Amino acid sequence: MWDSFISLMVNSLLYIYRFVGQDFGLAIILFTILIRLIIYPLNAQQVKSSRALQDLQQSKKWKEIQKKYKDDKEKFAQEQMKLYKEAGVSPFGSCLPTIIQFPIIIGLYQAIIRSLAVTPLQLFNLSHHLSNSADLIPINNHFLWMDLSQPERLMAFGFGIPVLAIIVVITTYVQSKLITPTTPNANDQGAAMSKAMNLYMPVFMGWLAYSFSSGLALYFVISNLATILQYALMGKVDWKNLLPKNLKV
Amino acid sequence: MKLKKYIIILFLSAFPLILGACSGRTMTASGWPSLSADDTKAYLSFNNHVYAVNLDTGTEAWRFPTQPDSKITFYAAPTISDDGQLIIGGYNGVLYSLDPQTGVKNWTFEKSEGRYIGSALITEKGIFAPSSDNFLYALSLDGKELWPPFETTKPIWSSPISDENCDCIYVPSMDHHLYIIDTNSGDLIWKSDDLGGAIVGKPAISDEKILYVGTYGKEMYAIDVSNKQTMWKFGTSNWIWSGPTIEGDRIYFGDLSGNFYSIDRKSGSQIWQIQPGEAIVGEPLVLNGQIIFTTVDGKIVSVNDEGAIKWSQQIDGDLYAGPIYSNGTILVANNKSDALLMAYDENGNQRWIFTPEEKK
Structure with a gap:
């Protein structure tokens, strides 16, 4: 099946x-x-x-x-x-x-x-x-500068820069910040867990994107963007979450 | 809270494994053992080594490299040159020349940016190595480039073949085309029309200059290379990976549905067809009135020219490579490392099994 x-x-x-x-x-x-x-x-x-x-x-x-x-x-x-x-x-x-x-x-x-x-x-x-x-x-397999079957690196000044992995980290972070609801009680266990996940998940996804085929990394990026868009359309995105705490009104 | 933490840690640990299982990102040769032989030894490439195995005893003569190196893996079958070299391309894009007696490296060629999957062709003109970076590399026998690499538009997985009657080689590509290239200059002589599918099986050419080549488009083509006309094409049930073998007025080959065909070379009409097992990937072997082939589900099958089974063996393992014959011995490469190479006599009786010794 x-x-x-x-x-x-x-x-x-x-x-x-x-x-x-x-x-x-x-x-x-x-x-x-x-x-x-x-x-x-x-x-x-x-x-x-x-x-x-x-x-x-x-x-x-x-x-x-x-x-x-x-x-x-x-x-x-x-x-x-x-x-x-x-x-x-x-x-x-x-x-x-x-x-x-x-x-x-x-x-x-x-x-x-x-x-x-x-x-x-x-x-x-x-x-x-x-x-x-x-x-x-x-x-x-070729898309833009990438070989989608291989981990992606953009060569610049003799270095292979993992552009897609960086984009995955950023979009995963932005996505989790935008869609995680703020809880009034900052000491709440669930809130602490969400905070930790918001930090670990982007790094983890970035590591996957760095190590695995760029076809998957491309999927991660599009999927993250689609999630943000979906939540935005549902009116569930809290854009203020992107701001540092001291700038929030 | 603790339980949740453990679940998250477990998830984070398991996720890369789930992905890793299907990503193919490592350098492991995701292929199968490939084989060649001379009068005294069989040369088997598989994963991290090329093994030389004594034909009379089934014992290991040498292995290259002597210690496993995770960066070096092999899929292509080694090729033996008349001047005593064993040429083998690696998944790391390096073409090696080894001494067949000792396994000592003579030279390397490191220009390819892709993997070597098809075996190199060696003629008196030089070495012609197909690569998955879309190029065919032409080298002299001492490893110097003869002419700039010939480029196709997709990887070249199939071994090229030569033609004694012209200074040319025939190069099938996964871009669906067959190329005829001048061996002296590397210039293109002729490019076929789109043959309807990728070509990975090694073609065969008859004395009458009729070239037979199978494609993923489920067709076997007969092309008259003197006038570049397609004589006939024969439709099969599935992709053709196996190269055809010419014998008399027939060709023999299999497809990935496990059908084995005997086809009239002149008319392209089917003489008989059998389906003794699963997919057939390797080239058949014709030997003293019997046609021997392997199936992926581990069968070695010998049939006569009427398609009746003479003998068959079921082994524990998957057989992708076709059988070869040398010095009275039929050799079959298995993808199970505890029986990597098996030797049989012409009646299907097993002579020995080669199991590589674990070296740390």
Whole structure:
């Protein structure tokens, strides 16, 4: 089943590749946007659920039961469930869409990497996935200054500068700053965790972009930009988060 | 809170592994073992080494490099020159000349920016090495460039072939074209029309100057290279990776669906077709009335000229490279390192198995 799913992804990607005049970079960009559009309802649901959950957790009622049952975890859990029910919020409402998206995103990665097929074994494996795209093989790996099958470096003054990895770091940071809601209580555990993730994730994604094929790094950049745009369209972007604390009004 | 931290750490650790499993970013030769032989030794390239194996005993004579170097990996089959050199291209873009007796390096050529996947062709005119950087490099036997590299528009994975009757070589490319190049100057003599798919299998040419070449476009072409006309093309069920083998008035080859074909060379009509296993990638071997080929699911199959199976062996492993024959021994390269090379007699009886010794 997974193989059939990958075949579908590979063939869709190559269909776009053919459509855009055999430019694989452009195909990755369009394919990423297309996938983001397809999973948009799931994302919207996730954003909605997570906001509702957050609002509930910051409500007066929540804090009251938190205080009241601080020594009785079982009772606290029961009361929590009651509150969830009353507010019509599922604690897993924001997790499920993410879990559903995960295989799609892994499938997208695999479709990109499998289509590039720069080694004999990769090409042999690709042959199992293709329906009617043999004439497109081998894929044109070049996009702008990049070889999409290799980690990207822009040569300048004798140095290889990982431009795309830097862009991935910046866009991941901006994205996480923009879409992470501010919590009134800075000492909140969740807020601390979000703060740490906002720092670690850009570095981590940057490291992946630095080490892996630039086709993936390109996907990261487009995906980050698409997320920002999506949240902006939903009115969930807090641009003030980009400003340093002392400049915030 | 602690549990969440552990989940995040686990996720961050597992994510690169998930990606790494499918990225192909390392220099590991994502290929399979390739093989050649002379009268006394088999030469096997696989991952970090080229192994020389004594044909009579199946023991290792030498390996190159002696210690594994993660930057050096091999896929292309070594080629032996008449003047006693073993020429092998690496995934690192370096073409090596080795002494076949000792494995000692004679010289290297390091101009390619791509990987060597197809084997070099060696003629009296020189060494012609195809590279995945789209170029064909022409060198003298001492490793000096003969003429500027010949460029195609896509990688060259197939080995070129020569023609004794003209000072030319035939170079198939993944850009769907076949090129005829002057061996003295490197000038283009002729470029075919688009053959409908990438070419990775080594072509074969008959005494009548008919060249047979298979493509990913699921077609085997017969091209008369004297008048550059396509005589016929034969449609197959899947991509053709295997180069054809000429025997008498027929050619034999397989496709990636596992179909093995016997085709009339003159008319292009099918004489018979069998499907004894999965994909056929390697070139068939014709030997004393039997046609021997391998399938990716580990079968070594011998058939007679009517397509009836004479013998077959199922081995534990995947067989991508075709069998070769030397000094009374059929050699089959397996991609399992505990049985990397296997030797059989003409009746399919196993003689020995070569397992490279682990060296640290």
